[in-house]
Amino acid sequence: MATVHHWTGLEARALRLALRLSVRAFAERLGLAVATISKWEKLRSATEPRPDTQAILDTALGRADASVHLRFETLLSEMTGPGQVAAGRRVTAAGPRAWEYESWTDDLDRVVVALSRQNFTFADSLLGRWLNRFTAAELDDKGLYLYARSTALLGDLKRYQGTLVGPLSARHSYIDARAIFAQLDIPRRVAQLDLSLAVATEMSGKLESAARAYEALAVDDRLSARDRARARLWVGTALSKGGEHDFATRVMRAAIRAFEELAEPEDWSVAHQKLALARRGAGDLTAALRYLDIAQTTGTPESPMQRVQLITAQAHVLRTDPATLDDGLRLLDEAAQIAAQSGLGHQLRSIEAIRRTCEGAFTSTDHRPGSSTWRTDDRRTSPRNSSEQPS
Template sequence: MSLNDGWTGRTASALQLALRLTHEAFAEHLGIGVRTVASWHQKPDLRPKTEMQQLLDTALDQAPAAVKARFTALAAEPALDLPDGAAEDAEVRLGADPTVVAALDWLDEHAGWEPGTARRRVAERLVRLDVRALQDRGVRRSRVNQRDTARALTTYYGTPTTGHGRYTATLGNIQATTTVLTHPDWLDLACPLLPAHDRLKLSGVTPDDDLAMDEETAGRTAQRLAEALALGNRMVNLPLFRLLDVDARKGAITGSVGVTSFVGYVVTMDLLEGELVDALTTNTPTTPGALPLRDAYLPNLSAALDVSDRMCAGGTLALTAIARPADPFRGGPDYLLLVQERSGHVINAARRLAVIPKGFHQPLTDYRADAQVGATLRREMEEELFGREDIDHTVGEQRHADPMHPSRMSDPMRWLTAEPGRLRMECTAFGLNLVSGNYEFASLIVIEDEEFWTRYGGQVQANWESARLRQYSSLDTEQLEELANDVAWSNEGLFALLQGLRRLRELGGPRVNLPAIEWELK
């Protein structure tokens, strides 16, 4: 099979997209250099030499029927026209990025569209986007603070009548109200993240995802995907634990999780925060009926609490406290407390303050063992505190049978787990974040042995998910009150901070100087 008018850079690139291959994989498939493939994207009108035309003819002739059909559709589409050289990356990702392709297939299925419709609709939106306008919108979004979202969702959902309420706490002269829906039984858990107490289990059956989308919600999903492509946001489609039921009480977490895909979350529940924040930046009402996506996916408190009947993803986040010896300049022995400023490239809590580590609850390789909350928290420590890039799925594929095997641990983690008493991990609270419906297991990590800081303090570093790390002393009451009063917090981050400080005050002895923290539900 050949093209009547010969191949051009644009049609060669269309074949690459139809095959769903990266630059490197397409070059290897044809037996040519990667630079040649890149040049086809940079110069769409370029006509390859005769021998290259023949290679492309052969590749298309030998391609499966489905690839040929995709190629025909792609070759007929207009080229993307984006500023700053973004077109090449976006166009490749539309056809070759497995996560984007999975998201497009998901959207076609749930919107009831013919295969390929989502790609065309995302491409149409992509060429109309102004990247600089999107960047400006990101700045506006960052100015909507934690208190703004808490007030807006109080207006939207009203007052709970089930014994649940939005988490509010008082620290000294500071009162903080969050969007985290919780219950008295779900607070002050002091639950060791060990198998005898951490008993979240993998369910044998996950309910079918039968979510149907109307044209408005499907269109907003297509817009979100186009914006993610234009901005170069990182997305990787991985298995994600979906909460099916939970019982959190003093000293124990029980319940079950199923397994779903990350793209299903990204194109549904994860859209709710952006919709809400954009409404706040434009003074749009945030009442029922004014937020179409929220009205569809999380319309009331009953829907928020009914985790078995909706997409309820989420994760773990922990206040980390590291014992430090006395210092002639800093003062007496204390705990170093770590807080992160989140990067603008993350999916969750972008540009907000959060405790660290923070991550989605999802399996690595052993789905049953990884269902425990502590499994995710240990992985996130390795990734976000100790620099383990090999377990960061956004950096590369996971090929190890046991990524958390002791022989693969970082030196700091291996030292912490070598002897009992060096590391304490507890779940302090559970809640459902009304911003996106996510479940949140707030936790506390305490490194009890101050020798750790002497040995490894210089190796503690955040990964790409953090724009910056801040450190605080557990003895500095005034600074911690100011921290709790900072409006830049994510709601779940503030929830974890306050519950973590409350528990640390009980455990820390003379290393901690904090006023009482009292919570109430509103």
């Protein structure tokens, strides 16, 4: 929501137009004389309301609904853009005003929440509001920081949707954001983008490259302890997907100990989910089910993505055993439905890949699990062939 630190006649006019009021109606709304409003309209940024009137304008803007705020922001940007004239003088500043910085920051907080709930349409509209309004060339350091954060969040959105490579991809957005943070000399943000790029690399199937990147980031002091532990966990994930399940297990257990020391229960739970898949890959279904039970009983999957990942992991383990294959397929259907409804493109493709490994894995004349005529194709059903693990 827009906030104005210091009102001039220019901002007051933008508020009047956003409220869609005449000069007289606006004066009545504020409890001021029509002549005062007319003065603001004429002089714009060359006049400033008195302190008590500033407070009245603060209240009027604060009580306005979201649609008024959006019109106010748009109108004010148009009034102060390049080539616009205010109070008889040309405005030369093309970048954001102080109130826009605050609104931009607030919107990025809303984007984070929207992405956590997989509300991609809303997140995209909020990011587009700012990325389409300004270019990096017209921004000062504060504006560049917000622009880079917006670009990084756009990369997260694209990654969740499964758009990993190309000019409009997660990777492209991450590279752009990383370049700006490097220009601003913010090492922590640069390292976080390196971590995001490693995730995109893994999701693209380049497991060896991803594992090397994760390994370097797991000991990178630019990152927080939590991010380093996540990198260590993802080293294990990449190793497990590459078939090195026992090595992956040791790495993941180290990550679990780190999450426990950091008191990060959600990460601790997710790590057990990943560990279950590693043990499934090693053929140790008893341990896989035990770790999966820990993940299910300690985690609180609130977002669609978290639910999809947990359900898919459970299905991935159950489908390994012919006796529980039907249960695994049922869970895959449930996970696919949630992923499709939530626009989780990468997760949906992972589920489809897992399902394809099930097709033909067991064959029989009556196609019923448990039938004496079922045969196992060892190559297709081997727990060690686990490149289709959910991400």
